[in-house]
Amino acid sequence: MSTAPILLEMRSITKEFPGVKALSDVNLVVREGEIHAICGENGAGKSTLMKVLSGVYPYGSYSGQIFYGGTESRFGDIRASEKAGIVIIHQELALVPHMSITENLFLGNEPTRNGAYDWKGANRKAIELLAQVGLRDDPDTLIKDIGVGKQQLVEIAKAFAKDVKLLILDEPTAALNVNDSRHLLDLLREFKRQGITSIMISHKLNEIEDIADSITILRDGKTVETLQVGAEGVDEDRIVRGMVGRELHNRFPEHTPNIGEVFFEVHNWTVRHPISADRLVCKNSSFNVRRGEIVGFAGLMGAGRTELAMSLFGRSYGVYLSGQIFKDGQEIQLKSVSDAIKNGLAYVSEDRKSIGLNLLDDIKTSMVAAKLSKITHHGVIDQVEEHKAAEQYREALRVKAPTVDEGVTKLSGGNQQKVVLAKWMFTDPELLILDEPTRGIDVGAKYEIYGIIQRLADQGKGVIVISSELPELLGLCDRIYTVFEGTITGEVPRNEADPELLMKQMTSTKKMPTR
Structure with a gap:
């Protein structure tokens, strides 16, 4: 167990909302310079606890005590916690898309000179901050023109602009591909070497096992236990047992598929980017789905999986150039979302909060x-x-x-x-397209959603699952297509699929023979 001084101690934190006790007598101890993970199922209270710590829920709205740097802290708002060096980066990034990287870095904290915005000074400081997180983009670049992985790095650079001592990251890799996730975790290790303490909330247990020094597990708004990773030989199964309160011997429900005939086919589907006229997001894509079958689509971030799905679903993305869609052997025209729904298609977006739901x-x-x-x-x-x-x-x-x-x-x-x-x-629907159906949700909820997907297939429906998590595709799907730069590069049945083969096909323009 680490002997480093205690940086943060939260004692007996209780937070109630009307009719709901979100936190009940929760305790948390974080030591200086460590990476401390917080795990728990959705609704366990993880994000609520961090909002209490950062002043989003101010002192007086909860009971219990917060000791930071050896003294009791009573943060009235998020500015007060940031002044003390506590910076939280939420799962939904707080960046303004149509403002530059520099403008976002100093939003609300603008540098001035002689009473005016110091653009030169801001740009110079922005370059220094971006270098700290390994980002070399022009600071005048608009946020909307960089990927999600880089946006996450901009958020972390913002934390350094506020002289961060305790960095809180809520699901930092949920929307990142494998390479961006690895880069972010390496960055946290570098911060640790610099003496910066991090708290990380994540459902990716393999990442937690790899990077965390300590893990506090919450269940139903209560502290279950804190594990010392090195000392106690913690693995994913041990974390899961703490989260759900029981052994979870299989991450996927047992399932015997009953696969029928091909009923949905796409031939030579080609779609242009909505803005860049010379860029194709789908290139002569062809695939099929059988009744009762779960078909996976694997690919790195930006490979074109979502663009393919959305363009098929009533041409919701891009500019259609060519290609045909057949259902039960008959060609169908899906020129609008209404057409797609009438013909038995459904599409569950990867972004449930912005597109999938009206939060009001x-x-x-x-x-x-x-x-x-x-x-x-x-x-x-x-x-x-x-x-x-x-x-x-x-x-x-x-x-x-x-x-x-x-x-x-x-x-x-x-x-x-x-x-x-x-x-x-x-x-x-007869065909349900699920885009990242388990992103940002815990292992117990994933198990339930996998069961729902299997039951839909058992009803004779076709299901397409787009996922950035290869173990999910390997455990759930009957057949997997791989996509690279808008091209379908391979097709592998479940019994022949493995991570190495899929990754090879996800990173090559060479089209592999179908099985």
Whole structure:
């Protein structure tokens, strides 16, 4: 066990919302210079605890004590915690897309000279900050023009602009590809060498096992235990047992597929980027799906998997150039989202909060939103049918909420994902396209969603799963296509697939023979 001085101690933290006790007598001890992970299922209280620490939930809105640097701290807002050197980076990045990197770095903390914004000084400082996180982009570049991995680095550079001593990262690698995730973890190791302390919330247990010195596990708003990684030989199974309160012998439900005939085919699908006329995001893509089959799409970030899915779903992305779609042997035209829904397609977006849900709606409104015609009579929504349908899906998918009148914004990530699934299941689809269906949710919720996907396939539906996690595709899918730079480079049946083969096909323009 580390003998480094204690930097942070949270004692008996209790936080209540109307009708819900989010945290109950939680304790946390973090030592100087360590990487301390916080694990737990969705709704366990991880993010709430960090919001208490950072002043998002100010002193007086919770009970308990926070000791930081040896003295009790009573942060009234996030500015007070940042002044003390505590900086939190939320899962939803707080960057302004149409402002430059420099402008985002100093937003609210603008450098001035003689009463005016010091552009030269800001740019010079921006270059220094970006160098600290290994980012060499022009600081005048707009945020919208850099990838998610680089945006994450900009957020960390912002923390250095505030003289960070304790860096809190909430799901920092959830939206990153393998290379960007590895770079970020290496960066945390470098910060550790510099004496910076980090708290990391993540559902990627392999990363936690690899990088953390200590792990505190929360369950149902309470502290379960704190593990010392090196001393106690902690592995993923040990972390899972603490999170869910039981052994989870298999990460995927047992499943025997019943695969039928090919019913959905795409031939030579070619789509242009919506802005760059000379860039193709889909290049002569051809694939098929059988009834009762779960088909995976593997590829690195930016490979074109999402672009392919969205362009098929009523041409929701890009400029269609050529290609054909067949269903049950007949060519179909999907020129709009309405056409796609009428022809039995459903698409669950990778971004459930921005695209999949209206966070101002309640559960029942969200669940029926994609096909109101099912519960509408003479132009009027039948509220009894709406409530009945939503309640059926709430029970079937085991959405944890007191009623279907609950706002979706109050749900955990896993339960929000179940609501999005219900929304599209309500349309009675024959082909369900799931884009990163388990991103940012815990191992227990993943298991439940895998079961839902398998049950949909057992009903004779086709399911496409796009995922950046190869173990997920290998454990769930019956067949896997690989994509690289807009081209489908291979097709592998489940019994022949392994990470090395998939990675080879995900990083090569050479088209592999189909199996």
